[in-house]
Amino acid sequence: MLHIVKRSPYESSALNDSLKYIREKDILLLTEDGIYSAKKGGKFENLIKGVLQNNKVFCLVADVKARGISESELIENVSLIDYKGFVEKVCDHNPVTWG
Numbered sequence: 001m002l003h004i005v006k007r008s009p010y011e012s013s014a015l016n017d018s019l020k021y022i023r024e025k026d027i028l029l030l031t032e033d034g035i036y037s038a039k040k041g042g043k044f045e046n047l048i049k050g051v052l053q054n055n056k057v058f059c060l061v062a063d064v065k066a067r068g069i070s071e072s073e074l075i076e077n078v079s080l081i082d083y084k085g086f087v088e089k090v091c092d093h094n095p096v097t098w099g
Contacts, residue, residue: 001026002089007099008033009044014099019047024054027093029081031060034099035067038078045075052077060086 003022009015015037022028028051030037037044038059051057052075061080064071071080081089089095 002029002093002095003027004029004031004095004097005034005037005099006032006097009037012099015044015047018096018098019051021096022051022055026055027089028055028057029060029086029089030058030078031063031086033063033067035059035063035069038074039069040073040075048075048078058085058089 001023003018003026005014005018005028007014015034018028036042038048038057048057057078058081059074059078061082064074064080
């Protein structure tokens with residue numbers, strides 16, 4: 001399953017809601033303001049590191065750039081994905097959008 005989180009974890013419960021249902025080998029894709037979940041030193045860093053133990057976590061590169069965040073500011077092992085990769089993930093997995 002592909003869990004897509006669009007809302008900031010500082011303004012919404014979307015990230016926490018998605019993690020209640022994420023299973024091993026599911027994918028977490030952070031888009032729009034959801035990418036703030038993946039910033040190093042942020043309130044949600046340990047939560048994302050926990051997800052990374054059993055799951056892949058991606059950030060949509062266009063949304064990262066649009067918010068002025070560099071790749072070095074992201075938590076280690078969070079991968080960047082472009083729109084083509086986003087479409088491939090949606091086609092290959094059952095997507096669920098949170099927030």
